Amino acid sequence: MNEAGQRKLPKIALYLFLGFTSILSVFPFYWMFVIGSNTNSEVNKIPPVLLPGEQFMTNVAKVFERIDFFGALWNSFVISTAITFFVLFFSSLAGYAFAKIEFKGKKFFFIFLLATMMVPPQLGLIPSFMIISSLGWVDTLQAVIVPGMVSAFGVFFMRQYVATSIPNDLIEAAKIDGCNHLRIYWNIIVPAIKPAFATLGIITYMNAWNDFLWPLIVLKDSSVHTIQIALRTLNDAYTTDYPMVLAGTFLATIPILIVFLIFNRQFIAGITEGAVKS
Numbered sequence: 001m002n003e004a005g006q007r008k009l010p011k012i013a014l015y016l017f018l019g020f021t022s023i024l025s026v027f028p029f030y031w032m033f034v035i036g037s038n039t040n041s042e043v044n045k046i047p048p049v050l051l052p053g054e055q056f057m058t059n060v061a062k063v064f065e066r067i068d069f070f071g072a073l074w075n076s077f078v079i080s081t082a083i084t085f086f087v088l089f090f091s092s093l094a095g096y097a098f099a100k101i102e103f104k105g106k107k108f109f110f111i112f113l114l115a116t117m118m119v120p121p122q123l124g125l126i127p128s129f130m131i132i133s134s135l136g137w138v139d140t141l142q143a144v145i146v147p148g149m150v151s152a153f154g155v156f157f158m159r160q161y162v163a164t165s166i167p168n169d170l171i172e173a174a175k176i177d178g179c180n181h182l183r184i185y186w187n188i189i190v191p192a193i194k195p196a197f198a199t200l201g202i203i204t205y206m207n208a209w210n211d212f213l214w215p216l217i218v219l220k221d222s223s224v225h226t227i228q229i230a231l232r233t234l235n236d237a238y239t240t241d242y243p244m245v246l247a248g249t250f251l252a253t254i255p256i257l258i259v260f261l262i263f264n265r266q267f268i269a270g271i272t273e274g275a276v277k278s
Contacts, residue, residue, distance in 0.1 A: 029253065036060075036247030043242055059247035063234065068222065069248065072230035073255065079144050079215075079226060080208040086149035087204045088197055095158025096189050100171050101181065110159070117152045125217065132218055143218040144226075148208060154200055161196040162189060202263045209256050227252045 035043050037056035042049050063069055097103070098110050128147055137143040166189060174184045212228045219225055225233075231252060234245045 029250070032246050032250045032253070036243055036250050038243055040241060040243060055243060056247060059241075059244045060251065062241070062244045063248040063251070066234055066244075067230040067248075068225075069227075069230065069251070071223065072225045072227045073252065075141060075224055076209055076227040076252075077255065079141055079148075080205050082141075082145045083148040083208040084201055084205045086145075087151045087154045088201055090150050091154030091158045091200065092162075092189065092193065092197070093185065094155040095160075095162050096181075096185050098155070098159040099163040100166065100168070113152050113155055117156070122213075125214070128214075129217055138218055139221040139224055141224060144211070144215050147214070148211075151204065154204065157200055158193070158196060161193055165196075166192055198263050202260060205259055205263070206256060209259075 033056070034049060034052050036059055038049055038053035039055055042053060098106065132138060132143045132147075137146075170188060171184060174188055179187070210228065211226075212232075215226045216229055216232075219229060222230075222233075231245065231248050234241070234248060
């Protein structure tokens with residue numbers, strides 16, 4: 001009985017720790033809703049209000065009056081989905097090539113790829129804008145989508161995953177059976193790297209959804225604003241209605257949480273499937 005009790009103590013401590021960290025993780029979203037459901041005067045009280053108020057729908061109505069919320073949400077969805085799709089496709093193709101195909105200059109190109117990850121993206125803003133402007137893409141969604149279609153980190157991540165998870169014998173056996181590289185990629189690589197797709201998809205989608213600087217530069221017209229830029233326009237020059245801003249931010253957070261949960265389930269399912277097969 002003593003040994004059983006001693007085993008339970010670490011589990012109880014672990015569950016308490018996980019519960020505490022879960023509360024800490026959820027609290028910012030709760031606090032966002034609390035501020036978004038109160039008035040400015042209640043928010044500025046000391047001590048601050050800790051319970052939700054009754055003004056959430058009023059603040060949401062103000063957001064809908066000030067900006068085209070659903071239009072901006074749709075623009076963010078289109079941009080984030082397109083960028084995620086192309087990054088997963090090109091990164092997995094390049095990752096397979098760098099991991100399993102021998103070609104001239106392979107090491108040089110891979111080192112060059114890694115070197116680009118050390119260059120701050122802000123350094124490329126001016127030349128990128130000049131290219132986008134010369135193509136006539138300013139105030140269009142492709143101005144954000146096309147520059148984000150390839151990710152150096154995504155290629156590196158996929159290369160490492162393919163190199164460690166796909167045995168060379170499996171590739172050689174497929175070649176003996178007459179499969180070309182495209183067939184190997186589609187029938188062998190893609191099914192085997194589903195967990196990598198889910199993980200990279202989460203990172204890419206969230207980065208694209210939260211991107212602010214580049215869309216702010218190339219998307220001037222309000223009809224093509226992403227949700228991050230649209231929320232910024234809620235700030236006045238002299239005063240800020242924090243409940244209205246936080247109500248809009250809370251609504252804008254819900255879609256990305258849903259996408260995260262969907263990708264997270266696929267990630268767990270992919271790991272479980274691989275464990276059962278092995």
